[in-house]
Amino acid sequence: MADLGGILADLRAEGDELDALVAGLDAEGLAVPTPAQGWTIAHQLSHLAWTDRWSLLALRDPAGFRGRSAGAADGVGEAVERGAAEGAGERPASLLGRWRAGREEVRGALRTAPPDERVPWFGPPMKPASMATARLMETWAHGQDVADALGAVRVPGRRxxxxxxxxxxxxxxxxxxxxxxxxxxxxxxxxxxxxxxxxxxxxxxxxxxxxxxxxxxxxxxxxxxxxxxxxxxxxxxxxxxxxxxAQAFAGPPGPERAPGSGSRGGP
Known part of the structure; x- marks a missing residue:
């Protein structure tokens, strides 16, 4: 069985690493474009907060998740864009606050979820350990977009x-x-x-x-x-x-990247 506690500790560390990159940014800093087409740093953080909300719904109300996600089955890409746009003009303290609160809520819900329960998602359903891994992957990927936008170089590690x-x-x-x-x-x-x-x-x-x-x-x-x-x-x-x-995330693959274009691709 996967070590859920260890994965959750790594998920928290991944979020903290991204937080260190963005904690001091003002509105102008959050408006810096990232390599993801049309997305600023604020879009990246808002997307993570949006996905955390869906994760909490899937964990706490699976039937509700299935009902709401079925309505967006043919428009996941559009829903992702709307979720990211929510934070585009949000005050820095508000955006960072809801992202921080949401990711902690997800960790708590994952910690108490039945370990063998399959949680519904936009792709195949996942056990809590797999969902925690998916949240870590997405945090890392969007953290890469932010790092690229800021010209920061992250040191790869065991996570x-x-x-x-x-x-x-x-x-x-x-x-x-x-x-x-x-x-x-x-x-x-x-x-x-x-x-x-x-x-x-x-x-x-x-x-x-x-x-x-x-x-x-x-x-x-x-x-x-x-x-x-x-x-x-x-x-x-x-x-x-x-x-x-190759694609580790659920949903559509997003636009193809050109060679030498850096960090660009799907959500």
Whole structure:
């Protein structure tokens, strides 16, 4: 069973790292454009707060979540844009306050949720540990957008393993969300971990393989970099077909990024 307590501690640390980047920003600072098309730093934080609200609804009222999300099934992208736009002109103290409160509420709700309960979501339903991992992934990904906007360089660490793990686990979803047949063969993923060592998934003898730095893989599966800008390699038809469409988040993939364009992609 996944260590939910450990994941929640890492989720809190990921939020705190992003908070350190934005805590001192005034309205002008929050209005700085990020590499996500049309989104400022305020949009990024408002999106995280919006997703936290949906997470709390899914955890506390699954039936209510299913009912409300069904109405947005064909317009998730539009709903995401509206949620991000909520904070575009919000006062800094108000925006930061609701984002901070929301992420703490989510952590509390995840901590007390039945560990084997499958929580509904816009993609496949998840157990609490998987939802905590997804919240960490999204915080990291939007934190990358903010860091890029501010010219900050984040030092990769062990928390990246959560993002990489989710990126591997969502291989089938990346094909399915595009209406493509999911490969019927396993893929071996071997990543060079920050600070040394290797993180691996899949059978050692698999013919299809992906390898490279863990940071590059995480930037890929969160669609924050174009594959041509990353030091990843794929061998075998399944692995080669997967890398260009890899996606660790639910919903539509978002606009494609051009090589050299930096952190741009889906939410």
């Amino acid at each position: 990246l393993r959560h993002v990489a793990h989710l990126g591997v686990r969502t291989m089938g979803f990346a094909f399915a969300v595009r209406g493509r047949e999911v490969p019927g063969v396993p893929v071996r993923v071997e990543l060079a971990a920050p600070g040394g060592g290797t993180w691996s998934w899949g059978p050692e003898g698999a013919e299809d393989r992906v390898s490279g730095p863990a940071l590059d893989f995480c930037l890929l599966v969160t669609r924050r970099r174009h594959p041509d800008d990353l030091s990843l390699s794929a061998s075998g038809p399944a692995a080669s077909a997967w890398l260009p469409i």
